[in-house]
Amino acid sequence: MGNFDYDVLYIGTGHAAWHGALILAGAGKRVAFAERDLTGGTCTNYGCDAKALLDGPAELVSALDRYKNLGLETDIKMNWPKFMEYKHANIDPLANAMTGMLTGAGFEIIRGDAKFVDAHTVQVGDKCVTAENIVIATGQYDYKLDIPGKEFMHTSREILDLKDLPEHITFVGAGIISMEFASLLTQFGVKATVIEFTDRALRQYSEEYTNRIIAKLKDAGVEFYFNEAVCGVEKSGEKYLVKTQSGLCVETDYVLAATGRRANTEGLDLEKAGVEYTNSGITVDGFMRTSTANIYASGDVVDKKIPRLTPTATFESNYIATAILGNPQEIAYPAVPNVVFTLPRIAAAGVGVNEALANPDKYTVQKISYGQMLAFEYRNETDAEATVILDKDNYLVGAELYGDLAAEMINVVAMIINGRMTREMMMGTIWAFPSQVDGLTEMLAPMLHSDFAPNN
Numbered sequence: 001m002g003n004f005d006y007d008v009l010y011i012g013t014g015h016a017a018w019h020g021a022l023i024l025a026g027a028g029k030r031v032a033f034a035e036r037d038l039t040g041g042t043c044t045n046y047g048c049d050a051k052a053l054l055d056g057p058a059e060l061v062s063a064l065d066r067y068k069n070l071g072l073e074t075d076i077k078m079n080w081p082k083f084m085e086y087k088h089a090n091i092d093p094l095a096n097a098m099t100g101m102l103t104g105a106g107f108e109i110i111r112g113d114a115k116f117v118d119a120h121t122v123q124v125g126d127k128c129v130t131a132e133n134i135v136i137a138t139g140q141y142d143y144k145l146d147i148p149g150k151e152f153m154h155t156s157r158e159i160l161d162l163k164d165l166p167e168h169i170t171f172v173g174a175g176i177i178s179m180e181f182a183s184l185l186t187q188f189g190v191k192a193t194v195i196e197f198t199d200r201a202l203r204q205y206s207e208e209y210t211n212r213i214i215a216k217l218k219d220a221g222v223e224f225y226f227n228e229a230v231c232g233v234e235k236s237g238e239k240y241l242v243k244t245q246s247g248l249c250v251e252t253d254y255v256l257a258a259t260g261r262r263a264n265t266e267g268l269d270l271e272k273a274g275v276e277y278t279n280s281g282i283t284v285d286g287f288m289r290t291s292t293a294n295i296y297a298s299g300d301v302v303d304k305k306i307p308r309l310t311p312t313a314t315f316e317s318n319y320i321a322t323a324i325l326g327n328p329q330e331i332a333y334p335a336v337p338n339v340v341f342t343l344p345r346i347a348a349a350g351v352g353v354n355e356a357l358a359n360p361d362k363y364t365v366q367k368i369s370y371g372q373m374l375a376f377e378y379r380n381e382t383d384a385e386a387t388v389i390l391d392k393d394n395y396l397v398g399a400e401l402y403g404d405l406a407a408e409m410i411n412v413v414a415m416i417i418n419g420r421m422t423r424e425m426m427m428g429t430i431w432a433f434p435s436q437v438d439g440l441t442e443m444l445a446p447m448l449h450s451d452f453a454p455n456n
């Protein structure tokens with residue numbers, strides 16, 4: 001072993017970094033972080049957490065709609081500046097709390113931009129540090145199209161920090177970020193336009209559930225344009241004009257760039273360490289090792305097929321720590337629950353609906369209209385539904401849920417997939433009643449593989 005300052009240096013302090021660092025510290029390793037921004041990364045400071053705080057009231061108001069003609073009378077006013085105070089009160093202390101947690105655990109956080117000098121040396125600001133192993137956990141940034149007027153476009157980070165809401169927002173892209181913010185901000189009274197380059201939104205999810213979300217947003221006044229390539233943004237007095245190649249011109253007060261996030265690889269001087277990467281991120285093998293054996297990559301910065309999420313970043317971070325400690329097994333991802341926080345939610349895990357429909361020889365696709373059948377359990381959410389995907393032995397291998405509580409239910413569904421639960425195992429489980437999980441699983445169980453009463 002060489003004479004290094006640290007056993008392991010993490011570049012970044014997000015979920016892709018700190019979870020594994022705690023495991024390494026427990027094993028007696030000397031660990032440090034390089035960080036150029038707030039401790040804790042995107043999710044903690046600029047992403048999921050802030051979004052979830054603001055989504056709370058939006059979800060509540062949206063759910064009230066279901067009881068409007070049944071006796072509920074409401075006159076609700078949403079005060080964005082007040083909710084922003086609430087957001088700041090909860091989010092702003094987190095970076096210091098994370099710093100305290102990490103330094104309290106004995107880690108050093110070296111502040112500044114990190115870049116490689118060689119495979120064991122990283123320059124952070126004006127300080128050079130050496131480490132036996134290095135974990136690149138630098139995440140992604142919100143990409144802005146390289147078009148005239150790109151300086152007038154904003155990112156998710158800025159929208160989550162708006163003091164006052166603009167009257168009209170134009171979302172460029174109809175992916176996860178746009179669809180979530182359009183759902184949320186519509187509840188706060190914002191008028192919205194969504195402009196998408198391809199012919200559909202949320203491409204990785206089922207067309208049916210995505211179309212239902214679009215229909216709801218249209219009912220709320222959101223305008224959608226598909227097959228439109230945004231080619232410029234112009235300032236026009238107090239307003240902005242968003243222009244597309246076909247000649248569409250949308251006048252708006254605020255433009256959100258949400259055409260994808262890109263890996264933070266620039267400026268790291270990866271070539272000096274022999275670390276290979278593509279436009280999609282850093283290339284890794286089955287052990288999350290880069291092309292240089294002592295350097296790993298973790299989280300959003302990795303070129304990977306599975307969703308770039310906080311729980312997958314955490315999973316990789318924990319795995320890498322064990323790999324550094326000698327785990328000889330390759331990383332093996334379970335079915336990953338993922339959620340689009342629209343209103344209602346779309347949540348999925350395992351084999352996707354699009355893939356299943358394209359491979360009827362391998363999969364059976366079935367619908368469970370749980371909202372219609374069990375209104376008492378589903379809070380009168382009559383359109384709540386699950387699409388489940390079974391393999392040829394009738395094991396559950398994937399599911400997509402559409403409903404307000406889909407983000408919770410998908411966790412149970414993922415356990416059924418990962419546990420390869422049979423009908424008998426489901427019958428051997430008692431769920432609380434009445435509850436949504438109980439209703440869904442009761443309808444799912446008869447479809448599942450049975451060791452005693454084969455169902456096909």
Ligand SMILES: Cc1cc2nc3c(=O)[nH]c(=O)nc-3n(C[C@H](O)[C@H](O)[C@H](O)COP(=O)(O)OP(=O)(O)OC[C@H]3O[C@@H](n4cnc5c(N)ncnc54)[C@H](O)[C@@H]3O)c2cc1C
Pocket residue numbers: 011012013014015016017034035036037038039040041042043044046047048051112113114115137138139140156157177264267268298299300301308309310311313341
């Ligand atoms: C608006 C929004 C909402 C989201 N909502 C969800 C959600 O609901 N659920 C979910 O699972 N995921 C969500 N995500 C995704 C989630 O935030 C990411 O998957 C997760 O944060 C990835 O963690 P990470 O550690 O890989 O990267 P990050 O958290 O981005 O951490 C990377 C860190 O590296 C630092 N860094 C980068 N380059 C350098 C350098 N050269 N030198 C020093 N430091 C550097 C950065 O400053 C940053 O702190 C959301 C993302 C956004 C933007």
Ligand SMILES: NC(=O)c1ccc[n+]([C@@H]2O[C@H](COP(=O)([O-])OP(=O)(O)OC[C@H]3O[C@@H](n4cnc5c(N)ncnc54)[C@H](O)[C@@H]3O)[C@@H](O)[C@H]2O)c1
Pocket residue numbers: 145172173174175176177178180195196197198200201202203228229230257258259260261307308309338339340341
């Ligand atoms: N709930 C969650 O888990 C969550 C929430 C927010 C963000 N995230 C993270 O952020 C990422 C999503 O970011 P996103 O929504 O920016 O990307 P995305 O890839 O989900 O969507 C980008 C959309 O922009 C469209 N597009 C591309 N070029 C365009 C152009 N020139 N004009 C118009 N449209 C164009 C694409 O066709 C696509 O539909 C996720 O992959 C995830 O990593 C996750």
